[in-house]
Amino acid sequence: MDGTLRTGTGDPIPAGRTVGRSPGRLAWMRLRRDRTALVSAAVLVLFVLVALAAPLIEAAYGIGPHDQFQRRLDGFGMPLGHAGGVSGEHFFGLEPGLGRDIFIRLVYGLRTSFFVACTAAVLSTLIGAALGGLAGYLGGWLDAVVSWLTDLTLAMPFLIVALALTPTLALRFYGQRDEVPPSFGVGVLIAIFAVFGWTSTARLVRGQVIALREREFVAAARASGAGLGHLLVRQLLPNTWAPILVSFSFAVPQFVTGEAALSFIGVGLTEPTPSFGRMIYQSLDYLQTDPAFVLFPGGTLVALVFAFNLFGDALRDALDPRSAR
Amino acid sequence: MLRFLLKRALGAVLTLFTVSVLTFGMFFALPRDPVSGMCPKNCDPQRLERVRQELGLRDPLVDQYANYLKGIVAGRDLGGAQGGRCDAPCLGWSYVNNEAVTDTLARVLPVTVSIVVPAAIGWLLLGVGLGMVSALRPGSWWDRAAIGFSLTGASVPLYVVGAVLLLVFVYTLRWLPVPAYTPLATDPLRWAGGLVLAWCSLAFLYSAIYARLFRAQLLETLSEDFVRTARAKGLSNTRVYGKHALRAAIAPVVTVAGLDVGAALGGTVITETTFGLPGLGRAAVDAVRAGDLPMIMATVLVAAVFVVLANLLVDLLYAAIDPRVRLG
Amino acid sequence: MTAGEPLLRVRGLTKHFPVRGGLLRAVDGLDFEVRAGETLGLVGESGCGKSTTARLLVRLLEPTGGRIEFAGQDISRAGRRALRPLRPQMQIIFQDPYASLNPRHTAGQIIAMPLQVNRITPPDGIRARVRELMELVGLDPEHDNRYPHEFSGGQRQRVGIARALATGPRLVVADEPVSALDVSVQAQVVNLLRRLQRELGLAFVLISHDLAVVRHFCQRIAVMYLGRIVEIGDRDDICRRPQHPYTRALLSAVPDVARRDRAGRVRLTGEVPSPLDPPSGCRFRTRCPSARERCAVQEPALIRRDGGNQATACHFPAGASA
């Protein structure tokens, strides 16, 4: 199936090939032929662009995330007009109560969400790849320790520990009365995700490395005198991109919803950091009175996570053609 | 087999021990006066001091921990204000709830179990069903619809699903009562009626994982040698699917399910909060909010016990189900 | 090529793998030497310990016992640091041309790897050296940015050969270098190896389960059975006057020899015993047509008989002193 022509006479030059198609390039070509992958990737790119260009969008839109429009609320603090105050001026309407613009808050919330989720995913994937790779290659006691660490991590109830740890850490670093800067909250959130999120990457990478380490190209490098660094980084790592990329692409949406879940129990990001999760959580109070307020952030979140999951599936299929059917 | 079991059991005990040390360290060693959190704002200094004394907070940390462990294994005497003698799995006394921690646990655990067990059955059936539908006709509209449905479940935060369900079925249509917990033994119908929305939300959320996992596994095993051999031997499709492929494909699903159920039994925090059900997850959140240390320790530990036990069980089941697995 | 210290000297080399069910004696006491520029063929059925021997010689494995001397230096227990300066001088070619090349590296990267690992900078630079090597093994140097999956099996094996030659080794161990290839390609690769061996003056240990491959290539041949050498000697002696029943059996399987020597034909029957529990006395006795009582009691030593170069481990060698 690899397109190599074997005629059985002499050493045939494989037919009809351009030079230097790496396995990565081939996966890329498979991905490009996949319609689901294309659509979900386009959606993701759009989200990323919006997140990156948030200040530009603010400038063009003319409304900031903290601007309040109390005049457009009625006596009960509910937005005037239909669908939660949707108008040419306020694309997605206004928040009940404070009267802030939902659209621009979503744009900034997206930015925070992406930043937190992507940073945490990079960290957790790095930890997982390093631990899984070492455990898989060296085996023995190190492998036992890593698999025990995995069990330990999985045994700690994530939400409860996060709930308990977040204020405790703030107290540790800032004392009872100090103002805790927003960046600290973001940092703690990322750290918690990274510490709890590495296990699945580690498991995947470990499995891949175990399958690879007995291959003769690893032996060839050892026979040439290669050290552990070369073996892991130059020989094995290039062959573990598939599980690493796939687990990264699943970690990001997991952390996006994770932030939303933490907001729900009150340990997500706090004001004034714009946050998707907190916005959705706050909107739930208005489920009956102002459903549009639930719909816009909720719909955006679902679209984002859905696109990520679809893309992750497509990526896995493209990287592992055996699973694509 | 026995050696394998022994090794796993030893690892499990070590994991639990470490969880307890970590929890203990996290909450006792950090610079937060555990007592001030336990007592409302204007609480007199004498009472605070007495509580400190009774909790043994003046002792060295190692002693405190040793006492705690001793309480779990052999029980201990907590002193008059804490209800005196505390029997064998003694997890301490909660000043907030004013009762022994084990009593609180005995009250909240049945709620969580009542949520998780039927929900797990639901998500397994739904997930495996959807996965099978899409694996039998990969690429078809059935496949897409099943995967799309399950992916939606994975993409919506549970509390949003819960809120919408509540709005529709409880507040608008009034088909269901406001969710509440009634013990199964008291009134099975009210038990189910009060929990059904929680079951549905959880099943919707989790089925996605299972549908995708089962689909991938089934496709993989269908292309494996032993399935092809079975076909070549002339077994009918039903036999091939039923006897060989399903059996092999279900093994990883069992692994994941075991771990998920284990984790969920440790407290379905979001579900319980959304539907206002007084389970272990809610108790944990309340304990953290109130700074109720013995209760925090207990909930974390109980959650860890569930995960570890599930892990052990899964290993055994796995060996029993998958014809290819040998114990290593 | 007669005088001088041997480049490789192996004494009592053993490798036992602890496995479930006991000790697996994969290699169980080998003695042989290879001089500079000399070719030694190692033949034996699958599972007799050839690959394990190959991996021991280039110290991918640590021996359980015995000694390996390379260029006068004992390397049997040497660590990575001590082996470092010797690595460029001894290289290995693997059997499987698919598994032995990193699928994510280009041919150029693969061939350059030993140079980079050993921080060797050739006079004209690494790229020029890679092109030179590719030409040497009969590959188009323009294909240096192709990936392994874009080559045919034979071409891949050539890439593996070029990699082994990159550092200019004095000893090359080739473990079944052609047995995974199409028959038509096998001859080409064998011829390439032979040409390279002559042009570069390499010492060669060529491992094969097929006596026919080794016979045309090697000056000396060692026959292995269940982790031991049962007969070793010059090619002509081994092929014309095989003394060990096992060697005779192997020769009978080679088509043109079989035709010539119909009378002395030996057929192998039965299964190879497990290296977990080798037979007492002579390990070949369970399949040997000339086995007698003594064979079950006493293990035959590998000894020379005619004062020649041929040594045989058999109590009742055929044609001895005949």
Ligand SMILES: Nc1ncnc2c1ncn2[C@@H]1O[C@H](COP(=O)(O)OP(=O)(O)O)[C@@H](O)[C@H]1O
């Ligand atoms: N790493 C290992 N662990 C256990 N047994 C091994 C290992 N490598 C090889 N063996 C066993 O050693 C014996 C010789 O193997 P090998 O050297 O590969 O033989 P050959 O190359 O002649 O076919 C075989 O029985 C094989 O199963």
Ligand code: SF4
């Ligand atoms: S020693 Fe005996 S059994 Fe062994 S090869 Fe010679 S004759 Fe056969």
Ligand SMILES: [Mg+2]
């Ligand atoms: Mg071999």
